[in-house]
Amino acid sequence: MFDFRFYEIWREPEYIDRLLHGCLVSIELSTAGGILGMILGLVLVSAQGKSSPKLLSGFAQGYIETVRNTPFIVQLFFVAFGLPQLLHYRWSFEASALLAMTLNFSAYFAEVVRAGISSIPTGQIEAAGSLCLTKRQIFLDIVLPQALCNVYPSLTSQFVFLFLTTGLISEIGVEDLTWAGRFVADRNFRDFEVFIVLTVLYVAIVFGYKAIFNALNRYAFPWRSIR
Amino acid sequence: MFWFCRTAVKGPYRVQKGNDMSETVAAGPAVSIRSMSKWYGDFQVLKNINLTVKFGERVVICGPSGSGKSTLIRCLNRLEVHQDGDIVVNGVELTMDMKKVEAVRREVGMVFQSFNLFPHLTVLQNCVLAQRRALKRSKQEATEVAMRFLTQVRIPEQRDKFPGQLSGGQQQRVAIARALCLEPKIMLFDEPTSALDPEMVNEVLDTMVGMAKTGMTMLCVTHEMGFARQVADRVIFMDAGQIVEQNDPESFFTNPQHERTKAFLGQIL
Amino acid sequence: MSALLEPVFGPFYSNVIGTLVNATQWTIYLSLTAFIGGGLIGLLFTILKISPIGWLRKVATGYIWLFQAIPLLMLLFLIGLGIPSFFHISVAPWVAASVSLTLFTSAYMSEVWRGALESVAKGQWEGGRALGLTFGEILWFIVSPQALRIATPPTVGFMVQVIKGTSMAYIIDYNDLMRWGKKIANSQLDGAEPYIIYPMVALIYFCLCFPLSKWSKSLEKKMATRSR
Numbered sequence A: 001m002f003d004f005r006f007y008e009i010w011r012e013p014e015y016i017d018r019l020l021h022g023c024l025v026s027i028e029l030s031t032a033g034g035i036l037g038m039i040l041g042l043v044l045v046s047a048q049g050k051s052s053p054k055l056l057s058g059f060a061q062g063y064i065e066t067v068r069n070t071p072f073i074v075q076l077f078f079v080a081f082g083l084p085q086l087l088h089y090r091w092s093f094e095a096s097a098l099l100a101m102t103l104n105f106s107a108y109f110a111e112v113v114r115a116g117i118s119s120i121p122t123g124q125i126e127a128a129g130s131l132c133l134t135k136r137q138i139f140l141d142i143v144l145p146q147a148l149c150n151v152y153p154s155l156t157s158q159f160v161f162l163f164l165t166t167g168l169i170s171e172i173g174v175e176d177l178t179w180a181g182r183f184v185a186d187r188n189f190r191d192f193e194v195f196i197v198l199t200v201l202y203v204a205i206v207f208g209y210k211a212i213f214n215a216l217n218r219y220a221f222p223w224r225s226i227r
Numbered sequence B: 001m002f003w004f005c006r007t008a009v010k011g012p013y014r015v016q017k018g019n020d021m022s023e024t025v026a027a028g029p030a031v032s033i034r035s036m037s038k039w040y041g042d043f044q045v046l047k048n049i050n051l052t053v054k055f056g057e058r059v060v061i062c063g064p065s066g067s068g069k070s071t072l073i074r075c076l077n078r079l080e081v082h083q084d085g086d087i088v089v090n091g092v093e094l095t096m097d098m099k100k101v102e103a104v105r106r107e108v109g110m111v112f113q114s115f116n117l118f119p120h121l122t123v124l125q126n127c128v129l130a131q132r133r134a135l136k137r138s139k140q141e142a143t144e145v146a147m148r149f150l151t152q153v154r155i156p157e158q159r160d161k162f163p164g165q166l167s168g169g170q171q172q173r174v175a176i177a178r179a180l181c182l183e184p185k186i187m188l189f190d191e192p193t194s195a196l197d198p199e200m201v202n203e204v205l206d207t208m209v210g211m212a213k214t215g216m217t218m219l220c221v222t223h224e225m226g227f228a229r230q231v232a233d234r235v236i237f238m239d240a241g242q243i244v245e246q247n248d249p250e251s252f253f254t255n256p257q258h259e260r261t262k263a264f265l266g267q268i269l
Numbered sequence C: 001m002s003a004l005l006e007p008v009f010g011p012f013y014s015n016v017i018g019t020l021v022n023a024t025q026w027t028i029y030l031s032l033t034a035f036i037g038g039g040l041i042g043l044l045f046t047i048l049k050i051s052p053i054g055w056l057r058k059v060a061t062g063y064i065w066l067f068q069a070i071p072l073l074m075l076l077f078l079i080g081l082g083i084p085s086f087f088h089i090s091v092a093p094w095v096a097a098s099v100s101l102t103l104f105t106s107a108y109m110s111e112v113w114r115g116a117l118e119s120v121a122k123g124q125w126e127g128g129r130a131l132g133l134t135f136g137e138i139l140w141f142i143v144s145p146q147a148l149r150i151a152t153p154p155t156v157g158f159m160v161q162v163i164k165g166t167s168m169a170y171i172i173d174y175n176d177l178m179r180w181g182k183k184i185a186n187s188q189l190d191g192a193e194p195y196i197i198y199p200m201v202a203l204i205y206f207c208l209c210f211p212l213s214k215w216s217k218s219l220e221k222k223m224a225t226r227s228r
C-alpha cells in the first residue's frame, strides 16, 4: 500500500537544482522581507508615538489593523496585480512578493513592539528624564532596546509564521520552494513524496532560522540571561 | 483634619530677586518655591507650598504616606508639573519651556526608591550614557568621570556587570554614581533606602553622608532619622499636601511643635 | 440580495458584491469547522500533554510539534493533492481543506491551552492532591476554571488566524471567498480590475476578523486589570 518513490525526485538533477534554487529564493525573499519589514515597522511604531500628530498615528493604526485582519494572499494579489495597474507601472513578481512580505511583516512587527514599549515601567522613563535625556534619546536609548528584548521571542515566532506562509508567493509566479515543488510534482506525478520533501525542507529552514535567532539573541541582548 | 495645617510656613526664607540673572544664579537660593499648588484631577496633592533651600543646605523631608513628599520633590525637576505658583531651581524658573527644564535637569540629580537603573546597560554604561548625550562628553572623558564616581561609591570593580547582577544596595549606589556623573549642583532623593534589605541600608546611607560632606545641596525624602540627625541642616514635616513644620534636626526631634508631628514621630521613633 | 444592492451600487457591482458575500459563507463554514474540530482535537491533545502517563505525553508532544512545524500550505497540498495521487483516491476539496485546517488549528490551540494550564500555579495541583482529588478532578474543578480565563483572549485571537488561514484553501479549489474573488478579478471585465476586487475581498475578510481581534484585545485588557 505504501509505495514511496522518493527516488523519482532525486533521479533528475534538474529537479534537485530547482528545489535548491527554490530554497534560496524563499530564504532570500523572506529574510529581506523580514529586515525591510522591521525598518518599516519601526517607522510605524514611531508614527504612533505620543508626540506624533493624531492623523499620522491614526493612519499607522489603521494600516496595522488592516494588514493584521486580512489574509496575506489577498494582500499579495493586490500588490502583485492591483497596484501595478493602478499606478501604471510594472515590476517583477519577486518585487511584488518582497513588497507584500515587507508590508505584512511591518504591521505585525509594529504591533508586537508597541505592546513591548507600553510594558516598559515608567520609572525607566523618569530616570532617563531626570538624567536630562531628550524624549528622542529616551525612546532610542532606553525604551526601544528593552522593548525589543522583551518581545524578541514573539517577534521571531511571528517571523517564522510569516515564513511558513511565503509558499503563497509561488501563486504569483515567484520561483520559490513551493513553486519548485509544484514544478517537480507536475512532471513526476509524485505529489505526496514531493510535498513531504518540501515540508522537510521548510522545517529545516525554520530550524536554521531559529538557530540564527538564538545566536542573535545572545549577542544582541546580553543582559537577558542574567535576570 | 486639615485645620491646623493652615499655618503656612512664613519663615525667614525669602526669594531673593535680582535683576542681574548671573548674580542670582551664583548668590540666589538653590531652590525656591512660592505658593505652589498641584492637583491630580480634583484632588489637591500640594497646597500652597513655600520653600527655599540655599546652596550647600541639606534638607530632609518626612511625613506620613500619601502626604505629597514624592510629588513635591518630583516637581523640582519637572517629573511632575505644578499648576499654581512658581518653582525656581538654580535661578531657572520651571515652565513649559523644555529648554529650561533641560537646563534644570542638567543641574539636578535624582535618586529613586526603586533604583531605576537601566537593566540593558552595564554599570559603566549606565553612568556614561547621560554624560555622552546631555553633556556631549567624549567617551574617554565620560568613562573617566564615571569611574571616579563609581570609586567614590566604592564599586568600581562592578563596572562591567549588569544591574540585574547586583544587590539592591549596590544598585542604589550605582544609581547615585549615575546621577553624580552629570556633576549636579542639587541632588534629590526619594526614599533611597526604603526598598532595601536592612543590612544594605547603611552602605547607601554612608555614601550619602559622604556626599553631604562634599557640600552638595541635598533634598532627601527619608524616614531614616539617624541620617537626618547626622547630616540635615533642616527637617521638614509634611502632611496632607502641606509643610506643617520645619526646624533644625535637634529641635525638630526633641521639641516638635505640632500635634501631627508629635504623633508622626511617636510612630516612627 | 443583489436586488437590494442594485439601487446603490448599480447592477454590475451589486452582482459582484452578491457573489462575494455569497461565497463568504463557505469561508465561514470552513472556519467554524476548523475551529470546532481543531478545538476538540486540540483539547484532547492538551489533556494528553499534561496527563500523568509518560508515553501519552510524548505522543501529544510529537503531534503538537509536527502540526505546528508543517506549514498550512503544505498540509493543504499533502492532503488535497498528495494523498489523492498517492492512494489513488479522490478527496473532495472541502474535505481536504477541513482536515488540513483542523489539524493546523488543533496543534496551535493545544499549545495555547497547555500554556494556560501550566501558568496556573503548581500549588493548585499540590493542594488538590493533598485533598485526595484525582488527576481528572483537579483538572476539571480546580485548574481548568482558572486556565480558561487566561486562555480565552488568545483563543479568540487565534480565530482570526484560522479565518485568514482558510483563504489558502482556494489553492486546492475550495470555493470560498478568496477563490471567487480571484475568479472575478481575473475575469477581465470592465470594473472588475484586481485593484477594485481585492480591496473588496479584503474588506469582507476584515469585517470577519476585526471584531474578533477587538474582542480578544478587550478580553485581554479586562484580564490585565482584574489580575492587578
Ligand SMILES: Nc1ncnc2c1ncn2[C@@H]1O[C@H](COP(=O)(O)OP(=O)(O)OP(=O)(O)O)[C@@H](O)[C@H]1O
Pocket: B040, B045, B063, B064, B065, B066, B067, B068, B069, B070, B071, B072
Ligand atoms: N499619578 C497620580 N494620580 C493621582 N493621584 C496621585 C498620583 N500620584 C500620587 N497621587 C496621590 O497623591 C498623593 C501624594 O502622593 P505622593 O506619592 O507624593 O506621597 P508620598 O508622600 O510620597 O507617600 P509615600 O511615603 O507613600 O511615598 C497620594 O494621596 C497619592 O494617592
Ligand SMILES: [Mg+2]
Pocket: B069, B070, B071, B190, B191
Ligand atoms: Mg513617595
